[in-house]
Amino acid sequence: xxxxYRKLIPRxxxxxxxxxxxxxxxxxxxxxxxxxxxxxxxxxxxxxAGIVHEKLVAPELGSLLDDLAPAMEELDQIARANVREVMxxxxxxxxxxxxxxxxxxxxxxxxxxxxxxxxxDDDWNRFSPxxxxxxxxxxQEASFLAIGDEPYDSLLDDYEPGARTATLLPxxxxxxxxxxxxxDRLGDRLAENGSILSGTFDxxxxxxxxxxxxxxxxxxxxQGRLDSSAHPFTESMGCGDVRITTRYSTDSPLSxxxxxxHEGGHALYEQGLPSDHRDTPVCQPVSLGIHESQSRLWENxxxxxxxxxxxxxxMLREVFPTxxxxxxxxxxxxxxxxxxxxxxxxxxxxxxxxxHIILRLEIERAMISGELAxxxxxxxxxxxxxxxxxxxxTDDRTGALQDIHWCTxxxxxxxxxxxxxxxxxxxxxxxxRDLPDIDLDLAAGRFGDLLGWLRRxxxxxxxxLTAGDLCREVTGEDLDAAPFIAYLEGKYEExxxx
Amino acid sequence: xxxxYRKLIPRxxxxxxxxxxxxxxxxxxxxxxxxxxxxxxxxxxxxxAGIVHEKLVAPELGSLLDDLAPAMEELDQIARANVREVMxxxxxxxxxxxxxxxxxxxxxxxxxxxxxxxxxDDDWNRFSPxxxxxxxxxxQEASFLAIGDEPYDSLLDDYEPGARTATLLPxxxxxxxxxxxxxDRLGDRLAENGSILSGTFDxxxxxxxxxxxxxxxxxxxxQGRLDSSAHPFTESMGCGDVRITTRYSTDSPLSxxxxxxHEGGHALYEQGLPSDHRDTPVCQPVSLGIHESQSRLWENxxxxxxxxxxxxxxMLREVFPTxxxxxxxxxxxxxxxxxxxxxxxxxxxxxxxxxHIILRLEIERAMISGELAxxxxxxxxxxxxxxxxxxxxTDDRTGALQDIHWCTxxxxxxxxxxxxxxxxxxxxxxxxRDLPDIDLDLAAGRFGDLLGWLRRxxxxxxxxLTAGDLCREVTGEDLDAAPFIAYLEGKYEExxxx
Numbered sequence: 001x002x003x004x005y006r007k008l009i010p011r012x013x014x015x016x017x018x019x020x021x022x023x024x025x026x027x028x029x030x031x032x033x034x035x036x037x038x039x040x041x042x043x044x045x046x047x048x049a050g051i052v053h054e055k056l057v058a059p060e061l062g063s064l065l066d067d068l069a070p071a072m073e074e075l076d077q078i079a080r081a082n083v084r085e086v087m088x089x090x091x092x093x094x095x096x097x098x099x100x101x102x103x104x105x106x107x108x109x110x111x112x113x114x115x116x117x118x119x120x121d122d123d124w125n126r127f128s129p130x131x132x133x134x135x136x137x138x139x140q141e142a143s144f145l146a147i148g149d150e151p152y153d154s155l156l157d158d159y160e161p162g163a164r165t166a167t168l169l170p171x172x173x174x175x176x177x178x179x180x181x182x183x184d185r186l187g188d189r190l191a192e193n194g195s196i197l198s199g200t201f202d203x204x205x206x207x208x209x210x211x212x213x214x215x216x217x218x219x220x221x222x223q224g225r226l227d228s229s230a231h232p233f234t235e236s237m238g239c240g241d242v243r244i245t246t247r248y249s250t251d252s253p254l255s256x257x258x259x260x261x262h263e264g265g266h267a268l269y270e271q272g273l274p275s276d277h278r279d280t281p282v283c284q285p286v287s288l289g290i291h292e293s294q295s296r297l298w299e300n301x302x303x304x305x306x307x308x309x310x311x312x313x314x315m316l317r318e319v320f321p322t323x324x325x326x327x328x329x330x331x332x333x334x335x336x337x338x339x340x341x342x343x344x345x346x347x348x349x350x351x352x353x354x355x356h357i358i359l360r361l362e363i364e365r366a367m368i369s370g371e372l373a374x375x376x377x378x379x380x381x382x383x384x385x386x387x388x389x390x391x392x393x394t395d396d397r398t399g400a401l402q403d404i405h406w407c408t409x410x411x412x413x414x415x416x417x418x419x420x421x422x423x424x425x426x427x428x429x430x431x432x433r434d435l436p437d438i439d440l441d442l443a444a445g446r447f448g449d450l451l452g453w454l455r456r457x458x459x460x461x462x463x464x465l466t467a468g469d470l471c472r473e474v475t476g477e478d479l480d481a482a483p484f485i486a487y488l489e490g491k492y493e494e495x496x497x498x
Numbered sequence: 499x500x501x502x503y504r505k506l507i508p509r510x511x512x513x514x515x516x517x518x519x520x521x522x523x524x525x526x527x528x529x530x531x532x533x534x535x536x537x538x539x540x541x542x543x544x545x546x547a548g549i550v551h552e553k554l555v556a557p558e559l560g561s562l563l564d565d566l567a568p569a570m571e572e573l574d575q576i577a578r579a580n581v582r583e584v585m586x587x588x589x590x591x592x593x594x595x596x597x598x599x600x601x602x603x604x605x606x607x608x609x610x611x612x613x614x615x616x617x618x619d620d621d622w623n624r625f626s627p628x629x630x631x632x633x634x635x636x637x638q639e640a641s642f643l644a645i646g647d648e649p650y651d652s653l654l655d656d657y658e659p660g661a662r663t664a665t666l667l668p669x670x671x672x673x674x675x676x677x678x679x680x681x682d683r684l685g686d687r688l689a690e691n692g693s694i695l696s697g698t699f700d701x702x703x704x705x706x707x708x709x710x711x712x713x714x715x716x717x718x719x720x721q722g723r724l725d726s727s728a729h730p731f732t733e734s735m736g737c738g739d740v741r742i743t744t745r746y747s748t749d750s751p752l753s754x755x756x757x758x759x760h761e762g763g764h765a766l767y768e769q770g771l772p773s774d775h776r777d778t779p780v781c782q783p784v785s786l787g788i789h790e791s792q793s794r795l796w797e798n799x800x801x802x803x804x805x806x807x808x809x810x811x812x813m814l815r816e817v818f819p820t821x822x823x824x825x826x827x828x829x830x831x832x833x834x835x836x837x838x839x840x841x842x843x844x845x846x847x848x849x850x851x852x853x854h855i856i857l858r859l860e861i862e863r864a865m866i867s868g869e870l871a872x873x874x875x876x877x878x879x880x881x882x883x884x885x886x887x888x889x890x891x892t893d894d895r896t897g898a899l900q901d902i903h904w905c906t907x908x909x910x911x912x913x914x915x916x917x918x919x920x921x922x923x924x925x926x927x928x929x930x931r932d933l934p935d936i937d938l939d940l941a942a943g944r945f946g947d948l949l950g951w952l953r954r955x956x957x958x959x960x961x962x963l964t965a966g967d968l969c970r971e972v973t974g975e976d977l978d979a980a981p982f983i984a985y986l987e988g989k990y991e992e993x994x995x996x
Contacts, residue, residue, distance in 0.1 A: 034720055034721055036718070047516050050512070240535045
């Protein structure tokens with residue numbers, strides 16, 4: 001091990017330990033913090049973010065990286081990945097002026113309040129100038145970072161390191177054509193409302209059920225927690241402490257359960273990271289796209305499969321005997337696979353979900369490039385919703401004002417959701433080849449082989465490979481929409497009995 | 499405002515914001531963290547402690563304080579207190595070598611595990627060498643700090659700034675004589691076991707009751723939380739976020755409730771600190787002794803008064819009608835004022851509690867001065883327990899191994915418990931003079947005037963005055979055991995009907 005690398009390690013550990021403390025500040029804010037603590041919490045987060053920035057731009061770190069840069073080939077794979085990642089983090093920190101970062105934080109704080117009231121009052125014009133300010137600052141950010149071939153690349157790269165817009169566009173275009181075509185063909189044949197699952201479902205029984213299911217798929221409650229919050233999320237404080245939240249509804253046991261499966265998938269990834277390298281970049285998730293592939297794999301490819309429903313249906317009958325004692329596997333399978341385009345992204349079915357994302361990607365990319373004025377967003381949104389989703393949207397509350405992402409300055413985040421779905425389908429195709437008994441396993445509630453496979457080929461690799469390299473290594477292919485399209489077409493044609 | 503002071507403020511804010519984040523790490527560890535998160539959490543805490551130390555010893559901070567030192571008289575009271583406190587913090591940080599601090603943390607971590615198993619197996623000899631190591635490191639700490647007139651002063655000063663052993667000893671000696679004398683006189687006349695409150699008490703009803711009582715005394719749940727933990731404590735993340743924990747027992751509703759009153763007293767102090775000066779030293783509690791005075795005032799001077807029992811008894815009857823529908827005010831008053839010396843400090847009554855503390859102070863001071871070898875602690879403990887508490891102790895589990903303090907390196911902490919009781923009695927004497935209707939108020943559940951008084955004369959002053967100056971300002975007197983002795987004698991003579 002080179003001397004410079006040996007000196008780098010404690011600096012990396014310090015950064016990730018501070019990052020873990022920041023994660024706890026975030027988790028607590030959503031789960032436990034009393035309302036009066038908001039201003040103080042902003043101070044905690046600001047102080048820690050300031051320290052992390054200070055440590056990243058420190059000249060001593062720069063010297064170490066300068067020493068390491070010419071000798072990367074002499075490092076082993078782990079060390080090379082650690083150096084590559086910290087160089088990336090430092091580059092962002094060094095290139096972005098502190099004033100810009102502060103202005104962005106202030107603009108986002110102002111925009112958030114306006115977005116909340118604009119959404120409540122369905123008033124795009126109130127939000128538009130704040131969005132305009134955020135877009136202008138993001139354009140500045142992109143020009144300082146100067147990553148890739150167009151301004152949007154610099155923003156995308158923050159969430160999906162190495163991803164480039166020009167590479168995604170043809171993949172997403174093929175996906176869009178296939179999905180709109182599939183929606184056309186399906187029509188309303190799978191639009192039943194799942195009313196077999198109606199009633200009032202006791203929250204504490206739902207919580208017991210979710211804990212049983214999470215334990216079964218491999219979530220380790222000695223190294224994590226499940227709580228409730230307004231918006232379900234996963235947060236890792238570091239090795240051994242990975243927390244998820246869900247949101248229960250008394251109307252149905254499925255919304256909370258599928259949230260838990262989704263966040264549980266994220267958590268299994270985090271719990272499987274290579275803890276031998278704790279507190280360094282290689283022990284981190286490699287990208288949001290890969291992260292989302294793990295949540296979607298458990299939520300959709302496992303959770304919405306007929307095999308999984310075979311296992312789940314008897315458990316639902318047992319937990320809710322008064323409501324569900326007649327629930328069949330087929331009832332459940334149809335209920336979790338309803339196709340009914342919804343103006344709200346987070347309520348969308350598996351087919352239309354990615355059309356929501358593509359719409360957002362096209363709109364935010366046009367804003368960042370300067371081709372689309374913020375005032376013109378709602379009209380374009382409605383036009384694309386009609387074209388892609390066959391939805392007639394008449395208010396912005398259920399249209400361009402529905403998501404929180406833009407008002408927090410998170411431009412470039414949306415595509416990672418679709419990347420997650422595409423990666424998940426590619427991984428699932430490989431799973432089915434490597435584990436031929438997977439359906440029998442799922443139907444029997446045996447998830448160990450699947451989790452073991454994911455641990456071996458994905459989780460335990462952390463950030464050793466880039467997302468693109470990981471995909472190639474696991475599946476033998478570059479990013480491709482075909483497996484996802486084939487998965488959906490196969491499933492829904494079977495469901496329609498065609 | 500001087501230029502140097504203006505530059506000092508953001509540095510103070512950064513220190514306290516980092517401190518607030520550290521408080522959350524501590525709270526979460528006791529309340530929410532899964533067991534697997536321990537090692538990661540140690541990393542978070544170590545990283546933040548390292549940054550705080552780095553910021554305290556930074557030469558830039560030293561230059562600012564050097565500029566301010568000769569001009570302290572030109573600063574206003576707030577600024578002067580802020581500079582005084584940060585000088586104190588910096589002095590500790592600069593004087594203690596980083597190696598010593600690290601060795602102490604390691605020795606404490608090792609000692610903790612040994613203490614747990616030594617206590618379980620009642621095996622002092624296993625713990626003794628670890629204690630010896632901790633004492634040796636504390637002796638080094640004292641010689642580096644060189645505060646006051648004897649080594650123990652340097653340790654005491656960390657918890658009770660400005661307190662000196664030589665000042666405390668005569669006060670504590672008078673207290674010891676009066677308390678042993680009072681115990682002699684009372685004999686077992688108040689040793690009834692409070693069996694009127696026996697039964698199995700539903701935890702969720704207890705929780706509701708505790709929230710009602712805490713709300714009544716003024717705890718603001720919009721700026722705080724109540725949770726359960728193995729050992730009740732109070733933790734403030736900063737202004738607007740003050741959290742307490744309690745521990746419920748199904749055997750009695752009183753242990754949880756009096757824990758909540760105790761921690762609630764701590765929390766009312768924290769919630770009343772001067773938030774105009776948030777994130778600077780003057781917005782901090784001035785000392786552990788003053789902090790404990792606030793918890794003891796609410797737990798004992800309010801909570802164990804006949805007037806408070808008048809208000810509480812009907813509420814207990816209402817909440818637990820099947821168990822307590824015959825509970826009288828007198829039953830309750832006697833039940834919360836049982837006198838029965840107990841070998842365990844945290845279960846001690848109001849009279850014997852401070853004898854436990856004086857015993858510990860004498861023993862730890864002798865260890866630090868080098869007069870007492872660690873191997874000889876149990877014998878001296880038993881001798882003093884017989885002499886002061888009339889207790890015959892035959893095992894160390896309920897003797898010298900009972901407390902966690904020494905194995906965490908907290909020497910000099912114990913006296914602050916007794917200081918809290920003495921300050922509380924002095925404040926209470928003043929309250930009774932300033933608020934002549936206090937008994938009527940307590941009996942009617944009106945706590946607003948009392949809280950308003952505490953807010954005005956104590957809480958809102960934060961650390962503007964030292965503890966000693968605050969005591970003189972509020973009561974007109976220096977620290978004195980007489981009010982506490984008079985309070986106990988009056989109360990227990992009345993209870994015995996003499």
